Amino acid sequence: MIDSFLQQILVGFFVGSIAGVLGSLMIIKRMALVSGPLGHLALPGVALSLVYNFNMFLGALLSILAGSIVIWILKIISKLHLEVLVGIIFASFVALGFLFLPMEHAEEALVGNILKINLSDLLISFLVWLIGLFVLWKIYSKMILLGISEELAKNEEIHPKKYYLIYLILIALICALSVKIIGILLTAALTILPAVFANNLSRNINQYFIISFLGGGIGTSLGILLSKFFSLPAGPLIILIFATLFVISLIFKRK
């Protein structure tokens, strides 16, 4: 058996590294807040998993998928702007989640609890890491072209809907996996912060990918390590580490 502390460190690296790369594409597209609402959509599922004692990742993922489908259907029948619908659904899901959420577990749902990480989380996050890394490596420069100009991309036979769908599925998986590590409140920060400091430090695409990847992974693992050391919750520590790295990266910012 793998030691539970080692499990936490590894899950942190797997989830944080993919989150970092996803974030590096997110800040280019100026969709920086996508993973925020997606994380919040997880709350009803997280609450149910705590009440009925099943895997939190599964609850979170199903809940995010259900929320996304509801938004998608409402978008088709209501013709309202996506931002409005996302606002409505995400608030409703948070409200719904709090109806079920046992209050003694509130902190765990909001900022995470790494002690709950188990062997199945390790296996799932390793699988998502492998697939995510492969897919992102394949689509990375194409996603960047989409970020620069959708029309140029379309002329290169890069179909935005297909790529955005792949991208959103990966985000949903990572949001669901990150609930135990940092909770539903801070998922957006886990994707955005490593990407912003990678953006400051990188001079070309390869560096950008690698720094986001390693920065996200190592920063998350480091947060978990420090939480053990200082007996503080890991989620907030991880975010503070990234915030510190971001401030330091400002000194080296690309002109």
Next chain:
Amino acid sequence: MEKILEVKNLTVKLDNEIIIDNLSFEIEKKEVFCILGPNGAGKTTLFKALLGLIPFSGKIKWKEGIRIGYLPERLSKMHFSNIPMTVKDFFFIKTKELSKIQEYLKQVGLNPSQILNKNPSQLSGGQFQRFLIAWVFISEPQVLLLDEPTTNVDVSGENFLFNFLAQERDKRNLTILLITHDLDIVYGFATKVLCLYKKALCWGIPRDVLTPQLLEKLYGTKLKFYIHKHD
């Protein structure tokens, strides 16, 4: 001459508003086809329909297997400024052959070793335009769609572009579709002109069809306007 494009009864609606209304025209190989019209006349929409980027009704028929290069409107240095990407990275999206990239950069008068590792947003306005042109040409297009390509460049950049296009057109029978507001370019460079305001207000050889009356109708105002005699 060989027909490159046939457009028949093209209608484009966006949000229930008719942007292009029953438009028909044809383009032959090696033509320089200018599209003239005021803002909101549907010029960019026409390009997007031709490229299959938006839904339309009617017929758009390109010659089979033709390679189309496209330079969208208002693609500026700003689009690259928040992305850690070099000129080389941007070419790598299309090809990883460094020698080919260098060759195309040289063709547009750029020094590869000077710019390959720079971010495109660090180039000067003129360099940036040449870089984009090289990027479009590296796919060896047979048809080129250029949407107001001289918006962000000065006179020398404009001169370079049209000299380069003329040279490439002769060298490899390139067909060019060009959206512009510049009547000088239409008279000096275009073999055909389409005046667009939802419908085709004129279509033909610039000197035959562009009358002061027509331009007034097209733009809704009297223009200062001279016919340049080049012969």
